[in-house]
Amino acid sequence: xxxxxxxxxxxxxxxxxxxxxxxxxxxxxxxxxxxxxxxxxxxxxxxxxxxxxxxxxxxxxxxxxxxxxxxxxxxxxxxxxxxxxxxxxxxxxxxxxxxxxxxxxxxxxxxx
Amino acid sequence: xxxxxxxxxxxxxxxxxxxxxxxxxxxxxxxxxxxxxxxxxxxxxxxxxxxxxxxxxxxxxxxxxxxxxxxxxxxxxxxxxxxxxxxxxxxxxxxxxxxxxxxxxxxxxxxxxx
Numbered sequence: 001x002x003x004x005x006x007x008x009x010x011x012x013x014x015x016x017x018x019x020x021x022x023x024x025x026x027x028x029x030x031x032x033x034x035x036x037x038x039x040x041x042x043x044x045x046x047x048x049x050x051x052x053x054x055x056x057x058x059x060x061x062x063x064x065x066x067x068x069x070x071x072x073x074x075x076x077x078x079x080x081x082x083x084x085x086x087x088x089x090x091x092x093x094x095x096x097x098x099x100x101x102x103x104x105x106x107x108x109x110x111x112x
Numbered sequence: 113x114x115x116x117x118x119x120x121x122x123x124x125x126x127x128x129x130x131x132x133x134x135x136x137x138x139x140x141x142x143x144x145x146x147x148x149x150x151x152x153x154x155x156x157x158x159x160x161x162x163x164x165x166x167x168x169x170x171x172x173x174x175x176x177x178x179x180x181x182x183x184x185x186x187x188x189x190x191x192x193x194x195x196x197x198x199x200x201x202x203x204x205x206x207x208x209x210x211x212x213x214x215x216x217x218x219x220x221x222x223x224x225x226x
Contacts, residue, residue: 043219044217045217046216096208099160102147
């Protein structure tokens with residue numbers, strides 16, 4: 001069964017610094033990996049989806065990499081802003097129909 | 113497109129009461145699922161459906177019932193509410209298939225059981 005872990009659970013950085021968020025998974029035969037953002041009291045917003053055949057995916061200031069051999073995905077957020085403060089979760093499907101296993105998330109605070 | 117919608121946003125129940133959480137999507141997604149989110153436990157899958165008429169249990173199905181009569185709707189029923197079911201419930205949908213199953217989430221229902 002795919003297990004997904006996110007460390008650290010919380011992170012605080014000053015505005016302008018680059019954010020690096022980690023996601024580890026146990027099964028290297030990964031189908032894909034999805035990164036989400038969750039604001040307090042809100043639902044999950046999809047940020048990036050990396051397919052198994054891809055090494056990275058980019059959207060604006062966000063870049064996500066996927067290294068199947070090491071069982072890691074990393075989400076980079078360039079030049080962080082206070083508006084980037086949120087909880088970031090990663091998830092990977094455990095079967096072809098899309099049952100997802102989620103990490104517990106990393107809570108990010110960007111201080112002005 | 114409205115995406116994934118959930119009603120109600122908030123609900124307070126007494127122990128033993130029953131209720132149905134509604135979820136609908138307008139993206140013609142075959143796959144729909146229900147999660148609960150609890151502090152320190154992350155998101156856990158309750159039930160999922162791969163199409164109308166087909167449902168299956170996830171990680172924490174006890175105390176919940178689902179049915180899928182249409183592609184658009186996937187209601188979650190609490191049969192006899194218990195305080196342990198106090199949680200935030202999220203519905204999600206996606207197209208099936210390995211390469212395309214980006215998940216889309218609804219805004220959630222915050223349920224308190226007294």
